[in-house]
Amino acid sequence: MKQEKYIADIGKDGSRGLGTLDHCFNQTTQAFLLSSGLNPGMTILDIGCGSGVMTCWMAQQVGPKGKVIGIENNENQLHAAQKRADSHALANAAFRLCSAYDIESLHEQFDLVYCRFVLHHLIRPVDVIAKIFQILKPNGIYVSEEGIVNHAFSYPFSHVWGDECVRLTPPWVDYEGVDRDGNVGIKMVTKMRHAGFRVLFANVVQPLLITREEKALLLLGREELKRHFLEEGHTEAEWIAAGVELENVINNDAQIIGFYGSCQVAGVKPT
Numbered sequence: 001m002k003q004e005k006y007i008a009d010i011g012k013d014g015s016r017g018l019g020t021l022d023h024c025f026n027q028t029t030q031a032f033l034l035s036s037g038l039n040p041g042m043t044i045l046d047i048g049c050g051s052g053v054m055t056c057w058m059a060q061q062v063g064p065k066g067k068v069i070g071i072e073n074n075e076n077q078l079h080a081a082q083k084r085a086d087s088h089a090l091a092n093a094a095f096r097l098c099s100a101y102d103i104e105s106l107h108e109q110f111d112l113v114y115c116r117f118v119l120h121h122l123i124r125p126v127d128v129i130a131k132i133f134q135i136l137k138p139n140g141i142y143v144s145e146e147g148i149v150n151h152a153f154s155y156p157f158s159h160v161w162g163d164e165c166v167r168l169t170p171p172w173v174d175y176e177g178v179d180r181d182g183n184v185g186i187k188m189v190t191k192m193r194h195a196g197f198r199v200l201f202a203n204v205v206q207p208l209l210i211t212r213e214e215k216a217l218l219l220l221g222r223e224e225l226k227r228h229f230l231e232e233g234h235t236e237a238e239w240i241a242a243g244v245e246l247e248n249v250i251n252n253d254a255q256i257i258g259f260y261g262s263c264q265v266a267g268v269k270p271t
């Protein structure tokens, strides 16, 4: 089994890395949460809350009678999330250092568990899905959004973005217990059903980056990925060449980027 590690830390000040996800997905995620049953008064768990943008938004939605707990296993992200909640004076958002694998240690039952782009970083997502099922109240809702990296593309084609299909082994193979799975999104309906959820809704979101400003979002957090790139056996020269190519794609108005796809799945824990 490979060692599990998160490759895109946002840095001590929490300012790097997750802006692209926010730009690409927050609007569709918010609509998805509302249509899946997010309501005032709910108690919500946000697993792998990152810099807390969605945690804070959900805290505003549930209002003073509800609460949202964001958990993270990365202290930089947690610090950034707490700072964000403080700046919005959100008394009903709380953050805990806790792994997705240990959510039962929170000793709390939830109306809704939200988890976006976290399971595709984990080697044993099924263990986490089973624990989500345990910590939900009867009729509780699991709102999941996980990646489909093979949906990434550039058009016209550039090697710097979207050749995942070539580099990754087939997306339909299940890597459970063996390796991280950047395409776990396409397996979530099946994995959630196996855990006992009744799946209510499933959909794929495919954002496009078409302006220079949107494409430049791909530069956010790039430095954090460099170590991973070199550890994978690439050279410094290749890293620099990829950077130049990415700048070319950004500045070429005729070239568009299909960002990673996201599979949204909402499931309910039957009574």
Ligand SMILES: C[S@@+](CC[C@H](N)C(=O)[O-])C[C@H]1O[C@@H](n2cnc3c(N)ncnc32)[C@H](O)[C@@H]1O
Pocket: 006, 018, 021, 022, 047, 048, 049, 050, 051, 054, 071, 072, 073, 074, 077, 098, 099, 100, 101, 115, 116, 117, 118, 121, 122
């Ligand atoms: C791609 S980010 C997504 C953040 C946030 N959910 C969002 O959509 O903006 C993945 C997050 O999962 C966190 N993470 C990775 N492994 C984790 C684990 N075992 N337990 C809790 N959080 C984890 C990372 O620290 C990171 O903040």
